[in-house]
Amino acid sequence: MHRRLTVPSALVATLVLAIPASAANPSAGAPGIGDPYYPAAGNGGYDVSHYDLRLKYRPETDLLEGTATLLATATQDLSRFNLDFGLEVSEVRVGGRKAEFRKEGAQELVVTPASPLAEGRATSVVVRYAGKPSELEIGGWTAWHRTPDGGVAAQEPDSAVWWFPSNDHPLDKATYDVSVLVPDGSQAISNGVLVSQSSRLGWTRYNWRSNKPQASYLATLAVGRFDITTGTTADGLPVLNAYSKDLGDNAGAARASVERTGEVAEWLTEVFGPYPFNALGGYVPNVTSGFALETQTRPFYSPRQFANGSNVSVVVHELAHQWYGDSVSVEGWKDIWVNEGFARYSQWLWSEKEGEGTAQELADWVYAQHPADDPFWTVAPGDPGPENQFHLAVYDRGALALQALRNEIGDEDFFAILKGWPAKHAYGNAEVGDFVAYAERVSGKPLAGLFDTWLYEPSKPAAPAAAGAGV
Ligand code: ARG
Numbered sequence: 001m002h003r004r005l006t007v008p009s010a011l012v013a014t015l016v017l018a019i020p021a022s023a024a025n026p027s028a029g030a031p032g033i034g035d036p037y038y039p040a041a042g043n044g045g046y047d048v049s050h051y052d053l054r055l056k057y058r059p060e061t062d063l064l065e066g067t068a069t070l071l072a073t074a075t076q077d078l079s080r081f082n083l084d085f086g087l088e089v090s091e092v093r094v095g096g097r098k099a100e101f102r103k104e105g106a107q108e109l110v111v112t113p114a115s116p117l118a119e120g121r122a123t124s125v126v127v128r129y130a131g132k133p134s135e136l137e138i139g140g141w142t143a144w145h146r147t148p149d150g151g152v153a154a155q156e157p158d159s160a161v162w163w164f165p166s167n168d169h170p171l172d173k174a175t176y177d178v179s180v181l182v183p184d185g186s187q188a189i190s191n192g193v194l195v196s197q198s199s200r201l202g203w204t205r206y207n208w209r210s211n212k213p214q215a216s217y218l219a220t221l222a223v224g225r226f227d228i229t230t231g232t233t234a235d236g237l238p239v240l241n242a243y244s245k246d247l248g249d250n251a252g253a254a255r256a257s258v259e260r261t262g263e264v265a266e267w268l269t270e271v272f273g274p275y276p277f278n279a280l281g282g283y284v285p286n287v288t289s290g291f292a293l294e295t296q297t298r299p300f301y302s303p304r305q306f307a308n309g310s311n312v313s314v315v316v317h318e319l320a321h322q323w324y325g326d327s328v329s330v331e332g333w334k335d336i337w338v339n340e341g342f343a344r345y346s347q348w349l350w351s352e353k354e355g356e357g358t359a360q361e362l363a364d365w366v367y368a369q370h371p372a373d374d375p376f377w378t379v380a381p382g383d384p385g386p387e388n389q390f391h392l393a394v395y396d397r398g399a400l401a402l403q404a405l406r407n408e409i410g411d412e413d414f415f416a417i418l419k420g421w422p423a424k425h426a427y428g429n430a431e432v433g434d435f436v437a438y439a440e441r442v443s444g445k446p447l448a449g450l451f452d453t454w455l456y457e458p459s460k461p462a463a464p465a466a467a468g469a470g471v
């Protein structure tokens with residue numbers, strides 16, 4: 001900038017100070033981050049580094065009240081921006097000043113700061129809100145599981161919209177402090193370390209901290225009446241598990257499975273390398289749904305997962321995601337194989353270790369389960385489409401792809417890749433194509449054909465998973 005020497009020095013100082021704060025040519029941030037599977041997911045124009053959520057929840061009425069403080073940095077000169085959120089908002093402040101806001105559709109909050117934000121500028125966004133998450137349904141879908149004694153936020157690909165405003169896409173990870181006030185006798189469970197807990201005036205506050213980058217869908221909140229067990233891993237990490245007091249006949253099997261979290265993580269550390277986070281655990285609320293989710297540091301399990309007795313395999317699956325999915329996350333939701341194919345394959349490796357069938361035997365079995373005309377083979381795990389994001393093919397054919405890779409390059413390179421990948425992309429994002437390129441580099445073999453066959457061709461591969469396996 002060319003400055004005239006005749007300008008009084010006090011004014012020069014003012015001008016210089018004003019420069020970093022002025023947005024030369026501000027424009028609106030995009031209402032989506034650019035994921036073709038979910039165009040409304042995430043937002044453009046800023047990046048969040050930290051979420052501080054201070055919440056109060058009443059289990060009898062399902063009323064959630066809170067203040068979210070987001071620390072964000074503008075990635076463009078920004079006149080306004082969106083947050084993804086579904087509950088009722090009463091006030092928004094940006095950089096301490098009241099901002100204009102309006103809801104757009106069920107899950108977009110459009111915020112116009114009092115003055116535009118300059119690119120590169122860090123600011124705080126404070127959102128005050130209240131609402132009943134159980135009353136929010138988006139496209140016939142909810143991520144909120146109301147229970148007789150509370151509620152749980154857990155879903156994929158998004159759950160944040162039901163309980164806090166966010167840039168709701170794995171591309172924008174952040175650290176989290178979640179502080180929740182619940183009536184004495186109830187517990188609030190979230191991610192990471194339980195830093196402290198205190199009671200007064202009939203309410204108990206739980207302060208949770210997840211101090212490594214975390215995708216918004218991996219943040220979780222559960223309020224209910226839980227039994228909590230704690231321990232420490234051999235590496236000194238705190239383990240905290242929580243079981244609803246209301247698990248009925250599944251209570252024993254749930255505990256017999258989830259209590260093995262430390263043991264499973266120790267084994268996975270041998271396979272995948274150092275555990276990436278500051279805490280471990282799992283929680284089993286009294287929900288009626290039947291899925292599990294790799295919520296960061298502390299997976300969510302449904303009681304139904306334990307209806308046939310212990311199920312360590314699901315614990316293996318969700319803990320494997322801590323490396324494959326949580327530390328290394330999808331770049332876009334089309335990359336879901338990088339999560340599910342590996343989590344499934346880790347279950348096969350566990351079975352192999354436990355003497356319950358080798359990965360090769362399980363691959364042969366899965367391959368034989370699906371005849372050539374089974375629609376299973378029309379789903380491409382490498383780009384399944386949003387409607388098939390969690391199709392069995394992403395898991396099972398996805399794991400077959402890894403068995404095919406193992407047979408092609410041999411155990412030494414295969415296990416070097418399983419360990420090298422989480423180190424290479426720790427706390428980041430990666431695409432299917434990045435994995436193919438990495439496997440080619442480590443093995444020194446061209447693998448595009450193999451991955452094309454197993455991840456993209458819409459038919460049953462002619463070649464069996466294992467050369468010479470006789471299927
Ligand atoms: N990532 C989860 C898993 O590991 C899948 C969750 C899919 N959501 C669902 N409602 N089924 O199994």
Ligand code: ZN
Binds near residue numbers: 317321340
């Ligand atoms: Zn999974």
